[in-house]
Amino acid sequence: xxxxxxxxxxxxxxxxxxxxxxxxxxxxxxxxxxxxxxxxxxxxxxxxxxxxxxxxxxxxxxxxxxxxxxxxxxxxxxxxxxxxxxxxxxxxxxxxxxxxxxxxxxxxxxxxxxxxxxxxxxxxxxxxxxxxxxxxxxxxxxxxxxxxxxxxxxxxxxxxxxxxxxxxxxxxxxxxxxxxxxxxxxxxxxxxxxxxxxxxxxxxxx
DNA sequence: ATATCGATTATCT
DNA sequence: GATAATCGATATG
Numbered sequence: 001x002x003x004x005x006x007x008x009x010x011x012x013x014x015x016x017x018x019x020x021x022x023x024x025x026x027x028x029x030x031x032x033x034x035x036x037x038x039x040x041x042x043x044x045x046x047x048x049x050x051x052x053x054x055x056x057x058x059x060x061x062x063x064x065x066x067x068x069x070x071x072x073x074x075x076x077x078x079x080x081x082x083x084x085x086x087x088x089x090x091x092x093x094x095x096x097x098x099x100x101x102x103x104x105x106x107x108x109x110x111x112x113x114x115x116x117x118x119x120x121x122x123x124x125x126x127x128x129x130x131x132x133x134x135x136x137x138x139x140x141x142x143x144x145x146x147x148x149x150x151x152x153x154x155x156x157x158x159x160x161x162x163x164x165x166x167x168x169x170x171x172x173x174x175x176x177x178x179x180x181x182x183x184x185x186x187x188x189x190x191x192x193x194x195x196x197x198x199x200x201x202x203x204x205x206x
Numbered sequence: 207a208t209a210t211c212g213a214t215t216a217t218c219t
Numbered sequence: 220g221a222t223a224a225t226c227g228a229t230a231t232g
Contacts, residue, residue, distance in 0.1 A: 043224070054224075057217080060217085060218095061217095062216075076224080078215090078216085078223060078224070079214070079223060080213060081214060081226070082226070084224065084225080178223090179223090179224055180222095180223090
């Protein structure tokens with residue numbers, strides 16, 4: 001049985017939290033709806049001194065959760081279309097966070113497909129559910145303001161993180177995706193060779 | 207297979 | 220007024 005991650009787990013640097021979140025599980029419990037998926041791709045955002053981080057703009061109405069206690073959901077809306085999910089890290093007052101970029105569905109595949117508004121035609125379609133930060137948020141019904149600030153260490157919140165004993169084999173670290181500032185820093189953590197990791201599907205070079 | 211582009215809005219300059 | 224931690228559709232090789 002999965003058990004929730006602790007506050008102390010998140011009260012560390014974004015790099016360590018990101019690294020250790022790989023292989024953990026995100027769960028959604030809303031009445032009859034139960035979803036779960038394994039974390040396979042995340043990015044670390046380092047706080048006010050990271051030009052690519054929303055926290056670089058300071059503690060505003062939008063970013064206040066980042067400056068609050070660790071282990072809480074920071075949900076933002078982007079490109080007029082998509083929501084994305086982060087978890088706050090470090091101590092209260094320090095704005096590090098981790099962005100969830102891709103998950104591997106474990107339970108509730110049909111419900112995720114319905115939330116995404118797509119029909120599955122085969123196993124090859126599964127990555128369309130949760131591969132990409134906007135996709136996984138839609139699959140889990142994560143929106144702002146409703147889910148912004150919710151406690152991801154508490155099953156009672158209906159959106160939480162847990163571990164089930166899974167141990168990742170190979171972890172790779174690469175530059176972050178989709179940003180223009182500080183784009184060279186290696187802060188993206190992925191489970192190597194997991195088909196649910198977002199981005200290029202074809203291997204270039206070797 | 208890769209490249210380009212439109213959608214649509216909160217936030218900041 | 221411009222841009223953005225994205226996605227999906229369309230065009231082209």
